[in-house]
Amino acid sequence: MRYELYYWPDIQGRGEFVRLALEEAGADYVDVVRGRGGVAKLQRLMRRGDHPAFAPPFLKAGRMMVAQTAAILLYLGEREGLAPRAAAQRLWVHQLQLTIADMVAEVHDTHHPIASSLYYEDQRREAARRSRHFVAERVPKFLGYFENILRRPYLAGRSVSYADLSLFQMMAGLDYAFPRSAKRWRRKFVRCAALAERVADRPRIAAYLASDRRIPFNTMGIFRHYPELDGN
Amino acid sequence: MRYELYYWPDIQGRGEFVRLALEEAGADYVDVVRGRGGVAKLQRLMRRGDHPAFAPPFLKAGRMMVAQTAAILLYLGEREGLAPRAAAQRLWVHQLQLTIADMVAEVHDTHHPIASSLYYEDQRREAARRSRHFVAERVPKFLGYFENILRRPYLAGRSVSYADLSLFQMMAGLDYAFPRSAKRWRRKFVRCAALAERVADRPRIAAYLASDRRIPFNTMGIFRHYPELDGN
The missing domain is CATH 3.40.30.10 (Glutaredoxin)
Structure with missing residues (x-):
C-alpha cells in the first residue's frame, strides 16, 4: 500500500x-x-x-x-517501526513529539505573532519583540529540556524514533532561521547538536537531504530567516 | 491504583x-x-x-x-473508557484533541502574544491586535470545523470521549473570556453549543462543576476575561 x-x-x-x-x-x-x-x-x-x-x-x-x-x-x-514497541515507551516518544510541536508553533509565531492572515511586513515590530524572548528564553528552555533527557544515541534509547527525526528538523530549522544564535546553541546544547548530526548521517536521511524531494528552507515556511529576528 | x-x-x-x-x-x-x-x-x-x-x-x-x-x-x-476501542477511531479522537490543543494555545496567546514571561499589562497593545484576529477569524474557523464534523450526540458517535469533554471546556472558557462574542458563536455554532450543554449535564460532570474541586475561571489562567479583548 x-x-x-x-x-x-x-x-x-x-x-x-x-x-x-x-x-x-x-x-x-x-x-x-x-x-x-x-x-x-x-x-x-x-x-x-x-x-x-x-x-x-x-x-x-x-x-x-x-x-x-x-x-x-x-x-x-x-x-513503520519508528517508535518503541512497549506502550509506556511509545507514549514517552509521543510526549516528546508534542513538546517539539509546541516549540514549532512558537517558531512560527516569531514571525507571525499577531495573525497568520497578515504578512510578516504587517507585524514586524511585534515579531521583533516576540523573537527577542524566543531567542533569549524559549529556545534555551526547550533545548535545555531535550539536552537533559538525551541518552545516547537516541531520545528513547538505542533505536531511532520519529521524535529524533523531528528534533533533527528543529535543529536544522534553527540553523537556517537564526544562524547567529544557533551557533551558540550548538555549543551549549551539545547532545542536541550531536543527535542532529547522527540523524543527518543516517543513510536514508542523508540520501533524502541530498535529493530534490527535500524542499530547501525559504521565507514562506515555518522556519524563516529574517536577520533582524536573530538576537545579538 | x-x-x-x-x-x-x-x-x-x-x-x-x-x-x-x-x-x-x-x-x-x-x-x-x-x-x-x-x-x-x-x-x-x-x-x-x-x-x-x-x-x-x-x-x-x-x-x-x-x-x-x-x-x-x-x-x-x-x-478509562473515554475513547473508542477501534484503533482508527481512537486516533481520530486524538486528532481532534490535538486540534483543540492548538486552539487552546491560541487562546493563551490572545493575552500573551509576546511572551509568557511578561505581564499582560506589558503586552496589551499587541494583545488587542492579536485578539481582534482571534475573535474575527480563528474562533469561527475552529468552531466551524467542529460544527461540521459533529454527529449527535458526541464527536466520535454514541459514546462520550475525552475530546468532547475538552470541547465543552473550550466553550465554557470562551463564554468566560469573550462573553460578548461567545453569545454570537453559540447562535452560529449550535451543535458545538448543544454538545457543551450535553457534557455539562452528564451526572459526574455536573457534580464536579458544582463542587469546590472545580476552580473558578480567573484572570491567571488560559481563559482570561479582559473586556477590551472581546471584539465588538
Whole structure:
C-alpha cells in the first residue's frame, strides 16, 4: 500500500516532520500536492469523508485518513517501526513529539505573532519583540529540556524514533532561521547538536537531504530567516 | 491504583482537560498540588526520573509518569473508557484533541502574544491586535470545523470521549473570556453549543462543576476575561 501525503507544495512546514518519517522508514509514498493539480486535490479531500482535516498535513493510507502532525507520526511510528514497541515507551516518544510541536508553533509565531492572515511586513515590530524572548528564553528552555533527557544515541534509547527525526528538523530549522544564535546553541546544547548530526548521517536521511524531494528552507515556511529576528 | 495529577493549584489551565477526564471516568485520583507543600513536590518530581515533564500538567499512575495534556488523555482515554476501542477511531479522537490543543494555545496567546514571561499589562497593545484576529477569524474557523464534523450526540458517535469533554471546556472558557462574542458563536455554532450543554449535564460532570474541586475561571489562567479583548 502506497501512502499519500498531502501538504503545501512549496514549503517544508509541518509536512516535513512526516516526510522525514516516511523517508527513514523507506516507505512507499507519494507527495501528492507536488504533482500537477495537487493543491485542488488537497482542498477537495481535506474537508471530505468521516475524518476531515482542520489543516494540512494529512496522510491517506488506503481508506484511512489522518491529520495533525503528531497523530500522523503516532500512527506511522507504530506501523513503520519508528517508535518503541512497549506502550509506556511509545507514549514517552509521543510526549516528546508534542513538546517539539509546541516549540514549532512558537517558531512560527516569531514571525507571525499577531495573525497568520497578515504578512510578516504587517507585524514586524511585534515579531521583533516576540523573537527577542524566543531567542533569549524559549529556545534555551526547550533545548535545555531535550539536552537533559538525551541518552545516547537516541531520545528513547538505542533505536531511532520519529521524535529524533523531528528534533533533527528543529535543529536544522534553527540553523537556517537564526544562524547567529544557533551557533551558540550548538555549543551549549551539545547532545542536541550531536543527535542532529547522527540523524543527518543516517543513510536514508542523508540520501533524502541530498535529493530534490527535500524542499530547501525559504521565507514562506515555518522556519524563516529574517536577520533582524536573530538576537545579538 | 490512585492517579496523582500534578498541576498549578490556582488555575484551571491545561490541567482542567485532565481533571474533566478523571471526573467523567469516576477515577480515583488526587490533585496533589492543591494540598499542602504541593508546588514544591511538583517542582521536585517534574524533572526527575526517566520521563521528566517539560511543563505541568503531568500524571503519575503507579511508577509511570506522563506529561503533555493530549498524551495524558490518550493514555487515560484507553484505560478509562473515554475513547473508542477501534484503533482508527481512537486516533481520530486524538486528532481532534490535538486540534483543540492548538486552539487552546491560541487562546493563551490572545493575552500573551509576546511572551509568557511578561505581564499582560506589558503586552496589551499587541494583545488587542492579536485578539481582534482571534475573535474575527480563528474562533469561527475552529468552531466551524467542529460544527461540521459533529454527529449527535458526541464527536466520535454514541459514546462520550475525552475530546468532547475538552470541547465543552473550550466553550465554557470562551463564554468566560469573550462573553460578548461567545453569545454570537453559540447562535452560529449550535451543535458545538448543544454538545457543551450535553457534557455539562452528564451526572459526574455536573457534580464536579458544582463542587469546590472545580476552580473558578480567573484572570491567571488560559481563559482570561479582559473586556477590551472581546471584539465588538
